[in-house]
Amino acid sequence: MKPRTVHDKSLIADLPRLALLSLLGILFLMPYLWMISVSLKPMDEVWRASMSLIPENFAIAKNYGRVFREVPIGRYLLNGVIVCFGILAFQLAFAIPAGYALAKLRFRGRDTLFVFVMLGLLIPAHVPAIPLYIGLAQTGLLNSYAALIAPSTISVFAIFMFRQFFRAMPDELIQAARMDGLGEWSIVWRIVLPNAWPAATAFAIFSVVAHWNDLFWPLIAVSGKGELATPALGVIYFRTEEAGDDFGALMAAATLTTIPLVAAFLFAQRRFVEGITMTGLKG
Amino acid sequence: MSDLALSHAAALPAPAADRAGTGEALAAWLLSLPAIIAFVVMLLLPTAAVVAIAFTDYELGARSLRFVGLANFAELLEDRGFVTSFRNTAFFVAVTTPVSLFGGLGLAMLIEGGTRGRAVFRAVFFLPVVSLMVAMATAFQYMFHPTIGPVNAVLRTLGLVGPNWLGSSDSVMWTLAIIGIWEQIGFNMVLFLAGLTAIPRDLYAAAEIDGVRSAWSRFVTVTWPLLGPTTLFVLTITMIRSLRVFEIVATLTQGGPNKASEVLLYTMYSEAFTFFRMGYSAAITVVFLIAVVVLMLLQTRLLDRRVHYG
Numbered sequence: 001m002k003p004r005t006v007h008d009k010s011l012i013a014d015l016p017r018l019a020l021l022s023l024l025g026i027l028f029l030m031p032y033l034w035m036i037s038v039s040l041k042p043m044d045e046v047w048r049a050s051m052s053l054i055p056e057n058f059a060i061a062k063n064y065g066r067v068f069r070e071v072p073i074g075r076y077l078l079n080g081v082i083v084c085f086g087i088l089a090f091q092l093a094f095a096i097p098a099g100y101a102l103a104k105l106r107f108r109g110r111d112t113l114f115v116f117v118m119l120g121l122l123i124p125a126h127v128p129a130i131p132l133y134i135g136l137a138q139t140g141l142l143n144s145y146a147a148l149i150a151p152s153t154i155s156v157f158a159i160f161m162f163r164q165f166f167r168a169m170p171d172e173l174i175q176a177a178r179m180d181g182l183g184e185w186s187i188v189w190r191i192v193l194p195n196a197w198p199a200a201t202a203f204a205i206f207s208v209v210a211h212w213n214d215l216f217w218p219l220i221a222v223s224g225k226g227e228l229a230t231p232a233l234g235v236i237y238f239r240t241e242e243a244g245d246d247f248g249a250l251m252a253a254a255t256l257t258t259i260p261l262v263a264a265f266l267f268a269q270r271r272f273v274e275g276i277t278m279t280g281l282k283g
Numbered sequence: 284m285s286d287l288a289l290s291h292a293a294a295l296p297a298p299a300a301d302r303a304g305t306g307e308a309l310a311a312w313l314l315s316l317p318a319i320i321a322f323v324v325m326l327l328l329p330t331a332a333v334v335a336i337a338f339t340d341y342e343l344g345a346r347s348l349r350f351v352g353l354a355n356f357a358e359l360l361e362d363r364g365f366v367t368s369f370r371n372t373a374f375f376v377a378v379t380t381p382v383s384l385f386g387g388l389g390l391a392m393l394i395e396g397g398t399r400g401r402a403v404f405r406a407v408f409f410l411p412v413v414s415l416m417v418a419m420a421t422a423f424q425y426m427f428h429p430t431i432g433p434v435n436a437v438l439r440t441l442g443l444v445g446p447n448w449l450g451s452s453d454s455v456m457w458t459l460a461i462i463g464i465w466e467q468i469g470f471n472m473v474l475f476l477a478g479l480t481a482i483p484r485d486l487y488a489a490a491e492i493d494g495v496r497s498a499w500s501r502f503v504t505v506t507w508p509l510l511g512p513t514t515l516f517v518l519t520i521t522m523i524r525s526l527r528v529f530e531i532v533a534t535l536t537q538g539g540p541n542k543a544s545e546v547l548l549y550t551m552y553s554e555a556f557t558f559f560r561m562g563y564s565a566a567i568t569v570v571f572l573i574a575v576v577v578l579m580l581l582q583t584r585l586l587d588r589r590v591h592y593g
Contacts, residue, residue, distance in 0.1 A: 105314075113315065121579075130555050150325065209412070235418050254418035264413075265409075269406050272409075
């Protein structure tokens with residue numbers, strides 16, 4: 001950023017650019033602004049085709065109250081947390097040792113294993129859904145946290161990413177640990193993992209964002225009244241079964257389920273952007 | 284990779300290498316075992332199974348299944364629903380990809396064009412990437428509501444009559460594409476921002492000495508060629524992401540009205556989990572998988588060439 005200060009324009013010269021970006025930015029934020037605005041409005045104002053963002057009368061208690069009364073929104077959010085962190089814990093526990101083995105250990109079959117990793121990268125999560133559903137149905141595991149978590153426990157991308165990351169780690173570090181008598185298992189968790197935090201954080205953000213927002217798999221794995229619904233599924237239930245035309249309450253529910261991740265993002269923007277671009281590259 | 288392993292092994296005295304080798308191999312397999320098991324159970328076998336099921340008439344709850352060869356795929360070609368679904372998905376990809384690609388590039392250039400407000404604008408446009416799409420889709424449903432939505436209200440003040448955005452089969456795919464663009468543009472912007480910062484500053488200085496003055500010719504001679512690999516990457520990534528459109532359709536239209544917004548993943552979902560026609564749905568999954576794999580291979584091919592070229 002510093003070398004460019006020479007090219008810094010005066011504020012006046014910069015104004016057209018800022019104006020254009022601000023205009024586009026406001027256009028971009030419109031869905032959020034309307035979501036919040038409608039969640040504050042009483043029914044009659046919602047149904048009046050007005051363009052005012054600020055309500056004449058506030059109906060916060062009514063709209064949000066209805067959501068809290070009729071929707072176990074806390075439960076949905078908690079489910080989201082349980083599912084996301086359950087998935088993340090397994091993904092890291094599986095991918096870190098495998099990534100280390102592929103990066104730093106010599107063994108026959110390593111190249112073959114790596115070919116499978118590359119093959120796995122080609123398969124979107126939607127592809128194995130039908131057999132996974134059939135399998136879970138036959139084992140009676142549908143409608144459980146296990147059904148929500150299990151299919152995502154393996155992230156081929158995480159293995160690939162940790163392998164790339166560990167390859168850049170100096171071999172001497174690992175050799176020294178071996179000299180000290182550490183076994184491979186302890187090396188992974190005591191030497192490699194503490195050095196893997198940047199990659200682990202980036203992947204964690206990507207994984208949590210992806211699974212918090214996922215609708216496809218929860219829609220398949222969970223049915224019934226929604227004890228186990230994740231936030232995305234919760235909004236769908238409320239929309240189709242309870243809310244009807246009560247846009248105010250619907251937008252209140254939408255606001256409440258959008259806030260956690262958006263707030264986290266605003267707190268740690270840089271990390272989020274890095275994390276998602278570094279890992280979200282998978283597409 | 285094998286050369287590396289060889290040179291390592293050669294550096295060690297043979298017997299020691301052997302002993303260390305077996306121990307190391309054992310440790311490597313043990314460390315990989317949990318991942319291998321999960322990979323086989325959750326990804327490899329189900330993917331193989333879905334391909335196998337695509338050649339059967341399996342229906343959930345049915346006692347038996349029959350091998351039907353390519354019958355499901357033949358039926359796909361004749362099924363108006365599937366053909367519509369395929370065409371809609373192609374339309375969605377064809378509209379969202381170029382707009383969110385060039386839009387992302389434009390935003391990145393605008394943000395890079397000065398030093399003021401970078402962090403704020405970056406955050407604003409990136410916001411959709413972390414937002415719960417199901418919730419945002421319901422916000423869009425209100426925005427695009429034909430009578431009470433602000434979009435048509437704005438059009439009315441301009442003396443225009445807005446369409447029934449999500450409710451009419453003529454406009455529904457366009458509306459979904461607008462939402463898709465909104466969802467993807469910020470992600471592409473960040474990728475382009477990374478690509479832009481990787482361009483060495485002195486190239487611009489050199490271009491200036493060579494008589495490149497205007498912003499446009501600077502863009503054409505330096506920025507655009509050097510963004511080549513980034514652009515190809517963004518292109519394929521965006522196409523794959525668009526191909527996977529599901530959330531907004533499942534939330535807003537469920538494929539309606541009159542199947543006008545059926546897309547591959549939604550058709551696959553409803554065939555399998557509403558009508559329980561697993562075999563048929565598996566065939567759709569195979570088509571989807573082939574499309575994704577083709578795009579990914581295309582990307583690696585093209586990117587490889589570009590990288591060597593550059």
